[in-house]
Amino acid sequence: MSGRAQAVPVFGATVDDQTRCVHYRTEVDVVAIKFACCLRYYPCHLCHAEDADHEARTWPRAQWSEPAVLCGVCKGEMAVDAYLATTSCPSCDARFNERCALHTHLYFR
Numbered sequence: 001m002s003g004r005a006q007a008v009p010v011f012g013a014t015v016d017d018q019t020r021c022v023h024y025r026t027e028v029d030v031v032a033i034k035f036a037c038c039l040r041y042y043p044c045h046l047c048h049a050e051d052a053d054h055e056a057r058t059w060p061r062a063q064w065s066e067p068a069v070l071c072g073v074c075k076g077e078m079a080v081d082a083y084l085a086t087t088s089c090p091s092c093d094a095r096f097n098e099r100c101a102l103h104t105h106l107y108f109r
Contacts, residue, residue, distance in 0.1 A: 012047025019072030
């Protein structure tokens with residue numbers, strides 16, 4: 001877990017400073033995923049598809065200890081392992097959208 005020392009840029013069609021986007025913007029849609037292909041944070045796979053000039057690449061299991069998930073509330077980064085094992089931010093306890101589990105195959109393999 002890294003601190004909040006520096007603002008992490010989030011790309012795509014965000015609608016607020018907590019990483020909600022035009023595609024997913026409920027109260028609990030407060031994570032952004034760092035895409036393995038470009039190492040840029042996007043709120044969702046649709047934002048990446050619309051904004052990036054390349055195909056998305058998923059994080060291989062061997063790299064799940066890398067920080068690749070950003071909490072939009074506290075701006076703390078967490079490893080894929082930590083994110084997949086929780087339903088809220090380990091740093092600030094912000095609740096995450098549990099329905100995001102339906103899309104994990106788009107980000108992590």
